[in-house]
Amino acid sequence: xxxxxxxxxxxxxxxxxxxxxxxxxxxxxxxxxxxxxxxxxxxxxxxxxxxxxxxxxxxxxxxxxxxxxxxxxxxxxxxxxxxxxxxxxxxxxxxxxxxxxxxxxxxxxxxxxxxxxxxxxxxxxxxxxxxxxxxxxxxxxxxxxxxxxxxxxxxxxxxxxxxxxxxxxxxxxxxxxxxxxxxxxxxxxxxxxxxxxxxxxxxxxxxxxxxxxxxxxxxxxxxxxxxxxxxxxxxxxxxxxxxxxxxxxxxxxxxxxxxxxxxxxxxxxxxxxxxxxxxxxxxxx
Amino acid sequence: xxxxxxxxxxxxxxxxxxxxxxxxxxxxxxxxxxxxxxxxxxxxxxxxxxxxxxxxxxxxxxxxxxxxxxxxxxxxxxxxxxxxxxxxxxxxxxxxxxxxxxxxxxxxxxxxxxxxxxxxxxxxxxxxxxxxxxxxxxxxxxxxxxxxxxxxxxxxxxxxxxxxxxxxxxxxxxxxxxxxxxxxxxxxxxxxxxxxxxxxxxxxxxxxxxxxxxxxxxxxxxxxxxxxxxxxxxxxxxxxxxxxxxxxxxxxxxxxxxxxxxxxxxxxxxxxxxxxxxxxxxxxxxxxxxxxxxxxxxxxxxxxxxxxxxxxxxxxxxxxxxxxxxxxxxxxxxxxxxxxxxxxxxxxxxxxxxxxxxxxxxxxxxxxxxxxxxxxxxxxxxxxxxxxxxxxxxxxxxxxxxxxxxxxxxxxxxxxxxxxxxxxxxxxxxxxxxxxxxxxxxxxxxxxxxxxxxxxxxxxxxxxxxxxxxxxxxxxxxxxxxxxxxxxxxxxxxxxxxxxxxx
Ligand SMILES: Cc1cc2nc3c(=O)[nH]c(=O)nc-3n(C[C@H](O)[C@H](O)[C@H](O)COP(=O)(O)OP(=O)(O)OC[C@H]3O[C@@H](n4cnc5c(N)ncnc54)[C@H](O)[C@@H]3O)c2cc1C
Ligand code: FES
Numbered sequence: 001x002x003x004x005x006x007x008x009x010x011x012x013x014x015x016x017x018x019x020x021x022x023x024x025x026x027x028x029x030x031x032x033x034x035x036x037x038x039x040x041x042x043x044x045x046x047x048x049x050x051x052x053x054x055x056x057x058x059x060x061x062x063x064x065x066x067x068x069x070x071x072x073x074x075x076x077x078x079x080x081x082x083x084x085x086x087x088x089x090x091x092x093x094x095x096x097x098x099x100x101x102x103x104x105x106x107x108x109x110x111x112x113x114x115x116x117x118x119x120x121x122x123x124x125x126x127x128x129x130x131x132x133x134x135x136x137x138x139x140x141x142x143x144x145x146x147x148x149x150x151x152x153x154x155x156x157x158x159x160x161x162x163x164x165x166x167x168x169x170x171x172x173x174x175x176x177x178x179x180x181x182x183x184x185x186x187x188x189x190x191x192x193x194x195x196x197x198x199x200x201x202x203x204x205x206x207x208x209x210x211x212x213x214x215x216x217x218x219x220x221x222x223x224x225x226x227x228x229x230x231x232x233x234x235x236x237x238x239x240x241x242x243x244x245x246x247x248x249x250x251x252x253x254x255x256x257x258x259x260x261x262x263x264x265x266x267x268x269x270x271x272x273x274x275x276x277x278x279x280x281x282x283x284x285x
Numbered sequence: 286x287x288x289x290x291x292x293x294x295x296x297x298x299x300x301x302x303x304x305x306x307x308x309x310x311x312x313x314x315x316x317x318x319x320x321x322x323x324x325x326x327x328x329x330x331x332x333x334x335x336x337x338x339x340x341x342x343x344x345x346x347x348x349x350x351x352x353x354x355x356x357x358x359x360x361x362x363x364x365x366x367x368x369x370x371x372x373x374x375x376x377x378x379x380x381x382x383x384x385x386x387x388x389x390x391x392x393x394x395x396x397x398x399x400x401x402x403x404x405x406x407x408x409x410x411x412x413x414x415x416x417x418x419x420x421x422x423x424x425x426x427x428x429x430x431x432x433x434x435x436x437x438x439x440x441x442x443x444x445x446x447x448x449x450x451x452x453x454x455x456x457x458x459x460x461x462x463x464x465x466x467x468x469x470x471x472x473x474x475x476x477x478x479x480x481x482x483x484x485x486x487x488x489x490x491x492x493x494x495x496x497x498x499x500x501x502x503x504x505x506x507x508x509x510x511x512x513x514x515x516x517x518x519x520x521x522x523x524x525x526x527x528x529x530x531x532x533x534x535x536x537x538x539x540x541x542x543x544x545x546x547x548x549x550x551x552x553x554x555x556x557x558x559x560x561x562x563x564x565x566x567x568x569x570x571x572x573x574x575x576x577x578x579x580x581x582x583x584x585x586x587x588x589x590x591x592x593x594x595x596x597x598x599x600x601x602x603x604x605x606x607x608x609x610x611x612x613x614x615x616x617x618x619x620x621x622x623x624x625x626x627x628x629x630x631x632x633x634x635x636x637x638x639x640x641x642x643x644x645x646x647x648x649x650x651x652x653x654x655x656x657x658x659x660x661x662x663x664x665x666x667x668x669x670x671x672x673x674x675x676x677x678x679x680x681x682x683x684x685x686x687x688x689x690x691x692x693x694x695x696x697x698x699x700x701x702x703x704x705x706x707x708x709x710x711x712x713x714x715x716x717x718x719x720x721x722x723x724x725x726x727x728x729x730x731x732x733x734x735x736x737x738x739x740x741x742x743x744x745x746x747x748x749x750x751x752x753x754x755x756x757x758x759x760x761x762x763x764x765x766x767x768x769x770x771x772x773x774x775x776x777x778x779x780x781x782x783x784x785x786x787x788x
Contacts, residue, residue: 256670264596
């Protein structure tokens, strides 16, 4: 069980929470994630990357976007409420060393897990070039925090409502073309974005690490629900990952698998909208 | 075996018992062999395909006593030799025949901690019952004394009385033991070590206790209430539980000793990493490991489609690959979740199936189709990556291999298509990688199973291991047996340390 000690809405559907979790705060490293449930009996297991941790306070920070019934339930919890199931830190930590120059690309909510990695890379002596992007201005998160640790910083939006009007792959390509091409790239965001980042860097042979957010159940290597195809081999994201060589990941298969339960999700979303409407009607009466 | 109405079975047993009980002390072996072997009453096959309630209903008192009268009380009790925890089988059965159920319960508990579970899930036909002289005389293992069913009867009887005896705990010793994993191995270690007065904490990765018994074996075979009961007994003994705690990640295994002050640790983390076939189409949407499918349905309650937030794949035609208990559970769960057709596809023949006989019979009664000597070649998908069919190869039995079993050989060109929308893979498990991944000093074999000595001690001082993480995917009773042995070694280690301290 873990208490919510802080909650903040970052944009329309994006929330930040600080959770009491002293053991996880002590052990976690950049790149790792937690799994939580908002109901011990009937809740779904939601994997979320650890965005930050404060060992002194004994807390971890999660940032999540409401995408379905379970994340919606989570967003309705408030400061002082308890999250009945919280387990972690899970997954392999990011391998951090001084690689030289690293481009960190974050899309949408993916900026949250990118932040601790960029921070650790900076601390290890890397030159950090950061590109963050989102569909529009409202969906840009953690801009200041990312800027603070970047040697070079680029913001872009799909619709041009903020920063450069471009997809993140555009500046990424320019950077790869530079005389001093980067030693490595890290891309975290929606699967399509990671796929195209990997495609962008491939011709320049810039090693590109991606962080995969597959469907998960246990998170300890027992069920195989999180499996992905990496370089023709089956890998389990929860124990072998979540980070993999983006040039080897079969993104198309992964994206199909992410849609396994879309009908169920639609139905739950529908039910939850109905409930909201009923609640609204009741409030009106 | 065909399905008999439970009431008919009960009435028959009542009549027969009345006839035999009056002469119970004068029965000759010949008379005992003549007593009809008792069938397990079960829920109606069609009805039970729609619910999660337990299929096997358990013997009535009359059935139990009648079945107990069939035991020859052999001097040379081979049944006990084949029980991994050496229960005094003739002893407890004699008590049932005499009508002293408490004595029967106490006799079993001397050796086994979880009789209501073992009575339900042990593979009796390859253990105690395999060498039962009654079955041998009648030339049918299934006609041997129903030892497991009697064990279950006694345990259920005790539970129904409402006063399960909580084992006595000796005064506190000040020693602390950590148990990692709450499967049968871990639970047994916790009980046996706690009895000696040591402080015990069980660390479990999931939010609920019980291991595979909770997340894998379905309710229709092992109701949750029985596991709850066992956990409750441990709770009353003062065992502490720490759920949502992944040893290796939340805390390093060795830190439990170095930082948290535990004097010994038992690792019972079970099997892990389900195997896949390595064939084309295996990552299509609609292909699941049986582990995932069952965990969703059981632990995450996806069976309750309305209330649970965990989704489960909607299937019409399901192929289950494999022939073990896990395959039977997955097949029968798919049926209960609404599949119209469920096929079990197995490479060998029925004789080689590792599943318990009772489960195979029950699955057949429920309408599950078995396809023996068949193995998939590839899985085909629709445009959006969903399973639509499976290409299957036929096999025949060839020459016997080293173990004497006739090896299945593929028939070239025998490919045919099976229309399915879901494939559940249940061909076994590798080892759980977490502990070895995060504990560099731990010696494991080439399959990743933890290496232990004859006392279950690992390569690291004060750390013991047992159950599936040592044996590979095995059984509940073998896990318990290893737990027993580990607990004994841990208790010895701690007793020695205490002796040194007081000198
Ligand atoms: C579907 C199914 C049906 C089966 N049917 C039968 C049957 O009919 N008869 C039979 O005898 N056997 C059966 N088995 C096998 C039997 O269940 C296992 O052999 C037995 O449960 C093994 O016990 P265990 O204590 O070693 O581990 P498990 O029961 O596997 O328990 C291990 C526990 O450790 C936890 N864990 C893992 N890693 C960590 C970690 N790092 N930190 C903390 N906790 C951790 C897991 O979450 C789990 O709860 C079946 C198995 C399955 C999957
Ligand atoms: S989530 Fe189950 S194996 Fe990874």
